[in-house]
Amino acid sequence: MDLQQLFADLADVPWLLTALDLVGVFFFAVSGALLAARKDFDLVGSMALALFAGLGGGFTRDIVLDRGLPASLENPIYLAPPVLVSLLVYVGAIRPNRLNLTITLFDAAGLALFTVSGVMIAHAMGIHPVSVVVVATVGALGGGVLRDIVANEVPSIFDPRGVYVMPAFVGAAVAELVAQRGALNAFTGFLIALLIFTVRMVAYRYQWRLPGAHVTQDKDQLDRLRRLAEQAQAAAARRAARARERTLRPVFGPAEEYEDQVRVEDYDPDTQSITVVDEATRQSVRYHPETGIMDVTDLRTGRTRSYDDPEDDWVADRTTEDDAGPDRTGAGRGADGR
Structure with missing residues (x-):
């Protein structure tokens, strides 16, 4: 079997997109449940925030792509990770010592996975490559933005310390370039997701900043x-x-x-x-x-x-x-x- 055939076989895995989505939902849901714990929300509030964080990105992506009923509503299994995560946090099974760092870790993992799955789905629908990158980035950011807004937090995309949007955007662009060459599959997708996660966490650790306008206050x-x-x-x-x-x-x-x-x-x-x-x-x-x-x-x-x-x-x-x-x-x- 040549390399091209191997890539084609890896890309033609029936459960690949669902698996990427579910793992991404899990990671985003953990970030939502932990944020709810930091805000002293009760169990219902924790489940709500985990659902918003875990499913918000997929909702945004599927609606923008006009895929009909969002995957998380079409398949009830998508509801399992947020509910399970909320219960684990509520009973103390997940008890991080450094809450902010742990939230960022799970958020970065969800961001990376949703970026790759978004490119796979959008690319398969045959839309313009630029649109693929935009849709994948918006879908990756959707859950985190919705989580922060509901929890009355400043969304991470507006925090100048630790670049947040750029890893997803660049990762989506790289994934689309790979997809254009027919090489986006389980293996290369994992490598791209790992790249996005690593860049996000390094940027968070060293507080990288993008240049911005210097405007004095009113x-x-x-x-x-x-x-x-x-x-x-x-x-x-x-x-x-x-x-x-x-x-x-x-x-x-x-x-x-x-x-x-x-x-x-x-x-x-x-x-x-x-x-x-x-x-x-x-x-x-x-x-x-x-x-x-x-x-x-x-x-x-x-x-x-x-x-x-x-x-x-x-x-x-x-x-x-x-x-x-x-x-x-x-x-x-x-x-x-x-």
């Missing part, structure tokens, strides 16, 4: 952050003064909120510097009343910028040391990187 938004930080700092200073009068030790914890808009993360009675978190914009603000400097950290990217006073532009633009860490949210870290 002045009204900055003025709002400064006003809230100043008001919270003044209130904290008054409470500290009253506590000293009563010889009590002031307590400022993360549960303390100011006007239901910002949360006090840290307050230093000596310097009177305060750190507040604005959940609406996912930003942490470290305000220094003596100098008037306001350090603003984007909790989604870890990037910190120092704002001198309301009439000046940025005076510093830096990335914190913790920026290279695995924690996407930057929770528990002040604007000065602590």
Whole structure:
């Protein structure tokens, strides 16, 4: 048997596409169930998020390709992985120590498998090669985007740290080139999926970034952050003064909120510097009343910028040391990187 015939036999495996889809559904479902656990969802919420994550990409792909009833509805076996995964997480059978890293691992595996299966399905339908790449990429991203939106998270495709879309896009392009030569099969598909997974995880580990536009924040938004930080700092200073009068030790914890808009993360009675978190914009603000400097950290990217006073532009633009860490949210870290 020559090499071309071997490739043809490998590509003509009846269960190949279903197997790739099911394994991809499983991995995406695990990422959804783990995210639900991090959000303290109950069992129903965990199953819902696992279903959205596991089946969202296939739904998107099949609808775009007009394949009729999506495969996950036509074949009930697609519902098994999300339900099973949710139960395993719920009973503690899956108990990761590093939750963010584990979610990213399973998400990257699902991304890789759905990219390859999407190319196989779209290519078999005879559409234009460029359309194959687009459909495969959209289908691979669909589950993760739907999962993050439902869980009220910033979708991974918008996180500048650790490129997310490019591994799927490049992998889909490579898979289509291989398919054009009649060599896309179980073996080459696995190698391409492994390539996508590896690039995604290396990008996550080293926080690779694609170039982007450098645009300063809206002045009204900055003025709002400064006003809230100043008001919270003044209130904290008054409470500290009253506590000293009563010889009590002031307590400022993360549960303390100011006007239901910002949360006090840290307050230093000596310097009177305060750190507040604005959940609406996912930003942490470290305000220094003596100098008037306001350090603003984007909790989604870890990037910190120092704002001198309301009439000046940025005076510093830096990335914190913790920026290279695995924690996407930057929770528990002040604007000065602590």
